[in-house]
Each structure stands twice: as structure tokens, then as C-alpha cells.
Amino acid sequence: MHLEAARIFTTHADTFLAKDGTKNYILFFYNNMEIRPGGGFIGSFAHIAFERYGLKQFKVYDVYDADGQLNAHIEPPKAIRQILGQPHWFLRDSNFSPDFEQNVKTAEYFLDKELQLDAFDGAIGITTTAMTYMLEAFGDVYVPDFEEVVNKDNFYLKTQAQSENNFFPGSKQKKNYLSSLGKILFLKLDDASPALLAKNLRRAFDEKHIVMFMRDKAFASDIEKLHWSGQTIYPQCATENDNCIINHIFPVDANLGVNKANYFVSKFVHLTSRFQKDGGVSNQLTVSFTNSSAANIFPGGRYINYFQLYLPHNALIESIDIDGAVVDEFDETQSGFFKIIGTPIEVDPQKSSSVNVAYSLNTKAQTGANTYQVVIQKQIGAFNSDFSFEIHFPNNMTVTDQNFKSLAKNNVVGYNSSLSTDKIFVLQFIKE
Template identity: 45%
Template structure:
């Protein structure tokens, strides 16, 4: 095996050191040029003890040191003298040394190239004098002259014109964005009830909006020519309307707080009454302006902003305020009956009537709410009134009283019956309307107030502890005729009125609307126009008359389940209810239902106020429907009450023990069939007054020859089945277009 020898030639780089006490600006350029010439660069602020390893030595402003030249005769020494006057001595002649004299301290790239050429060349010249072109004055550091030619080229002039035109047409965008940001800040501060800072933000927003409009007026003709003006016009208009809305909301909030205190003031002077009247008018005007501007904004903004819902609420608020202004300004006293229904002991009309009150107002004054215990009234009843059969049988009450009078699911019927009892018991009459408020509604209303201190009882009451605190005060040492419940509720209501001026009206209004929508508050008034409005908003607690106003070919279906706790306890606090309606349409077009209702009683024991849930259940169905069977946990229920009037009413009694679940199933069918023509199947399910929100599942399974063409909800489709999950928080109306092929 032979060995191969290879010879590698290694070129060692030359080394150069730059010695300078100052870090001049041109040193980076010198370094770059040396490295480009394959010379390894070193820098030091003072001369090292040994320079043998370096091939070149550049000394900047270090003076003409002959000792270094003599010590290293084989090295090339270059002296660079900056801004130094005088000449090089005539006797300064060394073979390995060269001198560069620079006027000033600034070197151009071309100057550095000359120095390096001078240093590396073998020329016999040993002195180079440089005067950089950029030097302003001899003896001072050079500065670059302003090059006007760069700014007079065609390209620069063209780009400058384009830039100025762009700025001219877009300068308005900056104040527009600032105005929008300030408007948004005002909105967020208003939500936190920070009125002062909200107004400050609005002032800022208004200033920049005016500036925007002035700046935009200049390029607008160009935008119109190019077809862009409509977009910008809409943006400016939306912002302006948004600010108008905010101004009116702030005004409405401040005005409302003043009204809250003025309306409850007694013995008003004529001046104060005029002030109240003016403030009510201004509040109405603010609602008009807000509604008008939101209506325009809704046409130009996406649906996710939910302005349509806000407009609907404003329309309702205007009608309520109109009615309130009419009754509070009347010199004739208006009187309203207020029912407090405990929906922890649920009854068909909302809950056990433990208390009631009378609200009086006249001549721009809310005179107050006088609260009564229902047992005070019932103790004065001198006539004997037969109760409904379930009350007599399962509650073991031989006579009927006001406290049990709300046994209908229709609030108007209950109100009229309550008027009968109150006239017989306390000779009370002449009411202009009535409002029923459940325990859940009071909790909703209390939530914006936070903690309320009821000084008479040394209690702190809030939405979370209201029910327990009230029960404690009511049940402690209770006896028929005792006044502790009336007194406690009166003190609490008084605290609510006192604290109206510090509460967030937006939050309070939201909670009242929630209670109305979820049927925790229902109302009836004698004014037919206002009552028609309450009926249309489903705030009146009426049973809906099953009729179809859409078209002639319409199949009407209706179900209204409701409960009556006849256990004399508060078990509904622990009862959870879920509803499931399975609807099938066979090949002949027959519509059949299985209504399943599951009751779960989470009561910990049989001890009051929890315990056995003794429920008289009733359900309203279409009058011409046919009930095939009723079961409880799969066992047929035979003892059923049925009645046919406007609706078919089915009722029966059952119990749910603590920690147990009961499932009720009702099988029924409609008499009308789906025909070969397109028909609207209208299904209505109503929620009971005072009932908690329940899960509701609607399942529709048509036969293969029954086609579902359309519906007013978004279901889950499983083959030929459609399933819709929702919460029964209010009355629901489902519209389904069907046709039999």
C-alpha cells in the first residue's frame, strides 16, 4: 500500500492595528476597507507594549513618535494627524513610516481609500495631505452639505405631490378615529355610572367630530366623483348619531335620578310640580331622539349589534312612560293593587299570596306603598266561599280566601277574584290596575342595589339573602294577625325608594324587563289602550287565545302546563322541572304528541320549609284534542279531571318525595290532519307565571310523505327528525310549514 503526501499552502492574513484615544466616526469605514482588503483589523486606545505581530500600525493623533519607528523597522507605521497645524519636520525621513495630514476630523469613503492606497503602496512619497470636500471650515469637524439636487428631481417632485394629495384626502381619518375612540370610552364609562367622565369623553368626541367634518368637506367632491363618498358619509353619520344617542342617554340618566327623588317628595310647591312635569317631558323627548337615531343606525350596522332589540325596548319604554306621565299628573288619585307572590310555594297564578300592597299616586307625587299581610284581610272575611275542588281536597281548606285566590293561570281572572275578596274582607275597591311581583322578581330588582341596610331590623338585605331574611322575619313567632312580615317588607321597600337615586337605572331597567319577560312580574290596567300594549308584549300574564292570524290554512296547537303546590311548604325552591314534547305526523297527516315532564325534588328532608312536593298538575290543550293516556313513572293515572271550555283542561294530583324524581307523560292527538295543501302548523307553549325557567325540547318526526318546508327556528336535523332545544323562559310560538305529498 503506497502513501500519498499532499502539500497545503496556507496564506496567512496580514494584521493591522489602529491606535486612537477617540472613537472617530470614520473608524468603522477604515475597518470595513481593511477587512475587504483581507487585512485583519485590531483597535486599541493606547499603544501596546509589543507591535511585532502587526504588519501595519495606524496611529491617529498620537504625534510623530520616532521611537516606535526605530523599534520596529520592519513594520509599516502610518501617522494620521487630524486638525493639526504646522508642517512635518524636514529631518523626519524614515523608510518604514508615512504621514497623513487631514484638515478636520471627518473623512469621506474616498479619503479612506486614498489613505490605504498611500499606506500599502511602495511609492517613495512619505507625506499625504487631505482636505475633505465636506469640510465646512478649516479647523472644525466637517459637516455634510445639503444636497438640493436630490429634492429637485422629477421622481422626488412626483412622489411629493402624490404624498400631499394623499394627506389632503385622508387627513380627516385621524380625528375621525379619535372621535370614535372617545365615544366608545364615553359609553363604557356610562355603563359604570361614571357620568362626569362620560360627559368629558363626549365633549372630546364632539370636538374631533367637528374637526373631521371640516377636514372631510375639502376632499368630499373627489370622493363623490370616485364613488367613495357614501361610505365615508355613512361612517360620519353613524358616529354623529351615536354621539347624539350618548348625549341623550346621559341626559336621561341624570334626569331620571332627579325624578326619582322629586316624585317621592311630599307637599310639593307649584314650582316643583312644574319641574317634575318638565322632566317627564324631557325624558319622553330623550327616548324619542334615542329611538329615532337608533332606527337609522340599525339600517347601516350588522345585526350583531342588536339595535333592533334596543329599539323595541325603547318603544315599550316610551309607551310605559306616556302612561305613567298621564296617571302621575292626574289631580285625581290613582290606586294600584300590588300582589307579592311567593313562587317558592308555586300556585297557578304565580305563587302563594302572602302579602299585598296599595300604591297611590296623584298630582306628580308617588304617595307611597302601603303593605298588608294577607292574613289581616282573610281574618275579616264574613262570607263563606267554596274553594276549587283541589284546594278543598288536597289542602284541606273548606273555604276559599284571598291567599289562595290565584288558582287560575290567567292573571286577569285572579285579579278580578282578588277584588271580590278584598271588597268582602276590607271594603277595598276602585283600583286602576294591578301588578303581581314574585319573590324571584324582587331578587332581580334588588341585585342592582347591592346591600341595603334595613335599620329598623338591623339587617343587611341583598338579592342573595332576601328570601332567607324574609322567611326568618316572617316565621319567627308567627301567629295569625301578627304584623312582622308587613313591617319588614314596608321597611325594605322604603329603603329601595330611598336608594333609587344611587342605583344604575340601566341595570335596574334590565332587571325589571327580565322579570316581565320571564313572567315574574305581570300587570293589568283599566286603560284599554295600555292593556292592549301589555297583552301584545306578553307582560299581562294572560292565557293566549289559540287562534291563527297568519293564513287560512293553519293548524293550531297549544299546550300550557302549570302546577299548584298544595303541600303548605316552600318545596318549589328545590324542585327542578324539564319538559320534552315529541310530536309525530303519520302518513295520513295525523298529529300526535307525547308530552313528558320530569320533576326532581332536591329537598334535603321532610322538615319545613322543604319537604314533600304535593302538586296538583294541570295542562291546557286544544279543545278538540283527544287525550289517549296519562302516566306517572310508567303507571297509568286513572283519577283525572277533564273539562272542555275554550281549552281542554286535564288535571290530577301527584307527589314527589325528597331526593326523588317523577316523570309525567301525556299522550294526546289533534283532530285536524295535515292536508295536501301547504299549511302552517302553529304550536304555542306557555310558561306559568312565577315558574322558574325550564329546559324544553321539541322533537318533530314527520312521515316520509310529509314535507317540512320551513320553520321560524333553527333546529338540529337528524334524518327526518328535527330537534330544537331551548329554555322555557317565556311563552314560545313555533311556526312550521308542512305539506302532505
């Protein structure tokens, strides 16, 4: 993968760095301590331009500067209006899709309306976590404009302190800090450890803490091959088996509590699938959240999460509960290949809470060879979390092959993993 990534970026260097002419890009800084479906709250963004291999422009904007210039009303997604209490939609909340390309197009709409910025050749989303990964290669970085030393261990707290210190919408504190740091890192590239920088950049891309969208079709195609585009994966079978049962799972979180509680929140995902003798399969997905924030004091506090779950379009939702309390009213929509359900879940400091979704798939195992494919997709900007599953088979079904090492006992196949990137599990079995 290292060699393939190097080959791709070398191949497209002339395009990206504007060998002939100028290339313009938009860089979004996603604060994933306040997670949103597309990576995190957009606190700042930058307009970057290259001209004949040189950096022509690196201009950082505070998102409130841009949003303050929006004169038209744009209707926000339902959760933003009802939970966040925001009657209008702004650039800062625009990445409300888990698909990066869709979010780029939405953001460009706002940028055109607010600042008359358009005609970008591509976009990059980078989270706070990715910045800490990259800073490890630079060691201690002195920021003379602020007389501070920044490194991987204090970057988030330093940035947060600067953004909150004497903050008001339209203030220049945060954008100037990020602008100064960004320019210094660019100038100090020769001082960074090349091996460590390459390793940590790849880690950030693989874990979806950096995502890219390019309008050059050849470049975009190669980015997709590396799974670095931040696109939603559409359910399709990885094998050529005629009878393939796909269970595609994509949990998506949106912190709408106006805090940075995700700094303190951990998540665990568990799936149980049970095949019946007639070939039907029922599922129970449990997503547990633990909030280790000390108290209701900023940047921590209560975690107010609009939780969404993307499932195959043919999934039948049987029940939803939060900590055993049945959720009678929840959002349910169809979008392309997916059925999407959504419900708020709140987790107080020093507490845990779980949402449980029971659903079935209308595709059944047939007599003979079958494939069961479980896909769990990771959200852009999400921290690595634990994931486990159990698949229960009746006596008339026998597993013949699988693409992962598992724990198997009494017709139950089990697996434990860390969800650092998208995972695809394929089991082949025979039904008598």
C-alpha cells in the first residue's frame, strides 16, 4: 500500500501542484471532538492555491466570518433545527452527510453564497486527530506570532484555548493561529522526519482523518482505489455467488450539544446475527457510548448525539430501544441503497448508554451454497472503536470458508476487532 500510494501521488503531482497554470483547493479543518456526520464541526477552512509547483496562497478563514455574510435562508436538516435549535443552515454545519463528496458540493454552495468563492479543483478534509498525527513528525514547533510551542500532545488543547480565548463570531483569533501554524509547518517540511511523516499521513488517510475529493477524474479514480475519498460504500457482494446476503452497517454520530464532548467519549459496536432454519436472518446491533467527561463543564459535558444507522434498503426495523426503553418515534428514510434510521441519544458525564436496533433482512439463504457478507463502515473523523460480532447458524447450515480468523464454537462464529477503517467480513456456507 505504501508503494501504491507513492505511485499514485507521484503520477498526479503535476496535476495537483499545477505544473501548468494554477490549481485551487479548499481545505476544511474538522474538529472531530465535536463529531459531525462528515467528520467534525467546521471551525475554519483555508483556500490553498498552487502555481507551477509553488504555494501561491494559503488563506485561512474563520467559519463565522463566512456565515455572517449569508443573507438568504437555507432550510437546515431536521436534526439541526430540532436538536441544535438552529432555524437556518450555515457552512459550519454543512457536512451533515457521511459522504465527503456530497459535503464538498454542499459547502461549495455556501461558499459561493457567502464569499463568492467557487471553481475549486478539489477539496481536502482534515481532522484534529490527523493534525496530531502529522505533528509527531515535526516534534516541537515554535509559533512566533503567539510565542508558543506546539506538538502532538498539546495541539488540541492549544488550539481550543486560542479559539475560545476572547472568542466572538467574526474574531480572528482562531484563524490567525491555524494560519500561522500551517505556514510554519509548510516551511519546516525539510525538518520533519520523512519516514514518520509518510507513515502518519498514511495512517490519517487509512483511518479517515484525512479525505480527498478531486475533480480530475483520473486522480479521483486512484484516490478511490486507496479508499481515501471518504465516499459512502454502496452495498455489493464481494463474491460471485448467486445467493449473497449483504448486511451493511454504517453507524453515524452527530454531536449537537455545542461542546467538545467527543474528546471524552468512547464507543463499542456489537452485532449479533441469527440464521433460522428456513434461511431468514435476524439481527441485533448494539452501539454503546461511555462519556468520561468529569462534569458539565466545557469543553466536556453531556453528549447529545443524533445517532443515525445506515442499513440495507431491504432491512425491516423491528424495534429500537435506548437502555431498554423502547423508542416509539424515530426518523426513517430511504436513500439509494440504504434505509436510514435516526434518533437522539444523550449520555451524561461519567455515564454510559446504549442504543439497540433489532432488524431483519428479507434476503434468505437458499438450499446449497450461500454467502453472508457483513460490512461495517467507519465514519469520517470517528475515533477507533471496538467492534465485535456473533453469527449463529442452525444445524442445517455449515460454514465452508471465510476471509477472517474467528472463534467458532457450537455453530457460533465470533470475531473481535478494532474499527480503525472499513471492514468487510465474508462467510461462505452450505444450507441443507
